[in-house]
Amino acid sequence: MMGVISDAGKVVIFFFRILGVWKRKSISSQLMFEQIWKVTMQSALTTGMAGFFVGAIMTIQFTMQMKDFGALGYLGGLATSTTIREVGPLLIAFMLAGKVGAFTSAELGTMRVTEQIDAIRCLGADPIQELVLPRFIAIVISSFFLLGLGLLLSIFGGILLGEVFSGVSFEEYLRHIPTIVSLPSILTGLFKCFIFAVVLAVICTYRGYTTTGGAKGVGLAVVKTAVGTMVTIVIADWVTSLLADITLRAVLGT
Amino acid sequence: MFEHFVSFTEMTTHAIFSAFRPPVRIKESFQQLYFVANQSLIIIVFCVCFAAMVTILESSFHMRLVVQNDSMVPGFAAMLILRELGAVVTALLLTSRVGAGIAAEVGLMQTTEQIDALKMLGIDPVQYLVLPRLFACIFGGMILTIVADLVCIYSAMLVSDMYLGFSPAMFISGMRRFVHFKDLIFSVIKGASFGVVIPLVSCHFGFRCKSGAEGVGLATTNSVVTSSIVIIIIDFVLSYLFTHF
Numbered sequence: 001m002m003g004v005i006s007d008a009g010k011v012v013i014f015f016f017r018i019l020g021v022w023k024r025k026s027i028s029s030q031l032m033f034e035q036i037w038k039v040t041m042q043s044a045l046t047t048g049m050a051g052f053f054v055g056a057i058m059t060i061q062f063t064m065q066m067k068d069f070g071a072l073g074y075l076g077g078l079a080t081s082t083t084i085r086e087v088g089p090l091l092i093a094f095m096l097a098g099k100v101g102a103f104t105s106a107e108l109g110t111m112r113v114t115e116q117i118d119a120i121r122c123l124g125a126d127p128i129q130e131l132v133l134p135r136f137i138a139i140v141i142s143s144f145f146l147l148g149l150g151l152l153l154s155i156f157g158g159i160l161l162g163e164v165f166s167g168v169s170f171e172e173y174l175r176h177i178p179t180i181v182s183l184p185s186i187l188t189g190l191f192k193c194f195i196f197a198v199v200l201a202v203i204c205t206y207r208g209y210t211t212t213g214g215a216k217g218v219g220l221a222v223v224k225t226a227v228g229t230m231v232t233i234v235i236a237d238w239v240t241s242l243l244a245d246i247t248l249r250a251v252l253g254t
Numbered sequence: 255m256f257e258h259f260v261s262f263t264e265m266t267t268h269a270i271f272s273a274f275r276p277p278v279r280i281k282e283s284f285q286q287l288y289f290v291a292n293q294s295l296i297i298i299v300f301c302v303c304f305a306a307m308v309t310i311l312e313s314s315f316h317m318r319l320v321v322q323n324d325s326m327v328p329g330f331a332a333m334l335i336l337r338e339l340g341a342v343v344t345a346l347l348l349t350s351r352v353g354a355g356i357a358a359e360v361g362l363m364q365t366t367e368q369i370d371a372l373k374m375l376g377i378d379p380v381q382y383l384v385l386p387r388l389f390a391c392i393f394g395g396m397i398l399t400i401v402a403d404l405v406c407i408y409s410a411m412l413v414s415d416m417y418l419g420f421s422p423a424m425f426i427s428g429m430r431r432f433v434h435f436k437d438l439i440f441s442v443i444k445g446a447s448f449g450v451v452i453p454l455v456s457c458h459f460g461f462r463c464k465s466g467a468e469g470v471g472l473a474t475t476n477s478v479v480t481s482s483i484v485i486i487i488i489d490f491v492l493s494y495l496f497t498h499f
Contacts (some may be wrong), residue, residue: 040269046479053486060493065330065432073318081319090305091486094346098478104470113467128259131468148313161415165494180319219358222474226350227297234301234343241308245315 007228014206021128028134035138035177041181043099043146050095051088051150060084063166075162076173077180083154083218084181084189090237092150093196097229103206107224108208109218117209132209136201141199151189188244195236199241203229262458267381267386269454272381279386286390290352291397297346298398299405305343306335306406309412314418327418328425329432331410337436337496340403342489345448348395349481356387357477360460361470379461380482387453395403395449396442403441406440440496447492448485 066072108131110173111117120127155177162168207225211217310331317327360383363369372379407429414420422429459477463469 049483050486053490057338057486057493060490061334062499064337064497065333078320079314080313081316085315086308090308091342091346095479095482095486098350099475102471102475102478106468106475110467110471120356124371129317165497180316215470216362218467219354219474220469221360222471222478223351223354223358226354226478227347230347230350231297231301234304238304238308241311245311254439 010210011202011206014209015202016062018128018133018202018205021126021133022137023143025126027129027137031130031134032137035134036142039100039104039138040142040145042103043096043142044149046099047092047146047150048153049097051092051153052157054088054091054150055079055083055154056161058087058154059158059161060165061160064213067166072166072168073172074176074180075166075168076158077176077178079158079162079183080155080177081181083158084151085185085192086237086241088151089147089189089192089196090233092147092154093143093193093200093233094138094230095150096146097200099224100139100143101200101225101229102222104139105204105208105211106218106222108135108205109211109221112209112211113214113217117143127209132205136205139201139204140194140197143200144193147193147197148190150155184244184248188240191244192240195240196233199232199236200229203232211239256459258462259461262454263356265384265458265461266454268380269384272378273385275381279382282382282386283389286386287394289355290348290390292385294348294351294394294398295401297351298344298402301347302340302343302406302474303409305339306331306410309334309339309406310410310413310419314414326432327427328410328414328420330429332407332429333432333437335406335410336403336433336441337493338489340406341399341441341444341448342485344398344402344445345395345452345485346482347446347491348391348398348448349452349478351487352391352394352415353452354474354478354483356453356456357460357463357474358470361463361473364461364463365465365469380457384453384457387448387457389455390448392446393449395445395452399441399445400438403438436499440492440499444489444492447488451484452481452490455484 058079059075062075062082063072066075066078111131117127117131120130159170159173162173163170206224207221207228213220213223310327313331313334314327317330329426361381369379369383372382409426411422414425415422456477459480463473
């Protein structure tokens with residue numbers, strides 16, 4: 001238990017260290033765009049696939065529930081709304097935690113145990129500025145893109161399964177999306193995406209940067225990254241849902 | 255891609271056939287079961303609890319939007335929890351904890367030539383390493399899925415009592431209208447099938463691990479990604495199948 005708390009504290013300190021470096025020092029934009037391109041291209045296929053299947057699964061589940069009420073017309077709106085607000089960001093972020101998070105921590109961890117990070121420091125450069133910061137920003141930006149892509153494809157998967165499985169034509173499916181999916185829902189989804197992206201980026205760079213102990217250490221760092229990001233994402237999901245709910249209630253006055 | 259598929263199939267058939275050959279490694283199996291089930295229990299219970307809270311809050315939001323009252327919320331949320339959430343979230347967490355752990359462990363054994371040493375001693379590495387993990391993940395997956403379902407429903411009940419104003423009795427009677435015993439069975443079947451995927455994929459990437467720190471990291475990453483994708487696809491197929499019952 002103490003270990004978890006002290007890890008959490010270290011991650012927060014590391015986050016502020018990254019932010020401090022970002023504020024004080026310039027960042028090479030070429031390095032950053034290289035990273036963005038690399039991360040996005042690497043994970044686009046996986047995330048897209050995950051998104052597609054998540055949308056399809058949600059449509060199947062909602063069909064089962066709505067059939068009893070004869071309210072299949074609402075299928076499109078309900079499945080899309082649930083996917084955008086809740087299930088989509090969560091499951092796609094899980095996928096990203098496996099793909100982007102584990103990959104980054106493995107890469108940084110390998111650099112650490114093969115003493116490349118010490119070499120960079122020897123050359124008089126700041127490893128956080130050169131290695132961690134570009135990756136951090138790249139992961140935040142490209143996770144945002146990838147989550148967006150996953151959500152779009154999940155809508156597509158929902159439409160396809162609506163047509164094939166539940167016999168709701170895609171016009172019917174699309175027609176009910178605007179009636180149920182409101183701007184606050186989309187904003188909630190995007191806000192969740194952003195929070196998950198930041199959480200993912202901090203934890204995986206921290207775990208990679210502080211790896212110790214050879215090949216075994218790298219394996220351990222990846223495992224810890226995967227577990228830590230998933231747990232934190234679930235908690236962040238709850239907190240953002242609650243915050244969004246409270247804000248909406250306050251704004252709409254209901 | 256194709257090469258991966260071939261060697262994965264080869265390893266899987268090898269594992270299945272060697273299951274019927276002695277020796278049966280009971281001690282290793284239970285050690286693995288302890289690692290899979292006991293040591294993941296706290297993380298899974300904790301995460302699933304939060305996931306269930308979010309689910310019930312979101313269902314109530316949607317029900318108010320569509321049918322103007324949320325009296326069906328317990329039923330809908332419980333159904334979603336049993337049919338999807340319990341099994342899938344558990345499996346994804348197991349992938350990251352157990353799957354990545356297995357890949358790192360086996361990969362490390364491969365790079366430090368321990369697997370070659372096992373072969374030299376006349377021990378079949380697939381039987382020695384894969385089978386106990388397979389057993390542990392299947393059983394652990396089933397047990398953890400049941401626990402996760404239970405915790406999910408309990409925390410959903412708690413939240414709906416405190417936040418949405420359903421008393422536990424209302425929650426349970428509302429739940430009974432939608433949820434049947436077969437939903438729990440489906441959930442357990444899902445948990446078992448995800449449990450088959452995790453150790454096989456992780457051991458596959460572990461056995462093919464290249465030497466050095468980079469190789470271990472890559473094997474672990476690949477195993478997490480592949481198992482997660484396979485789990486989501488299998489979940490889709492099973493959900494589709496279960497709608498016919």
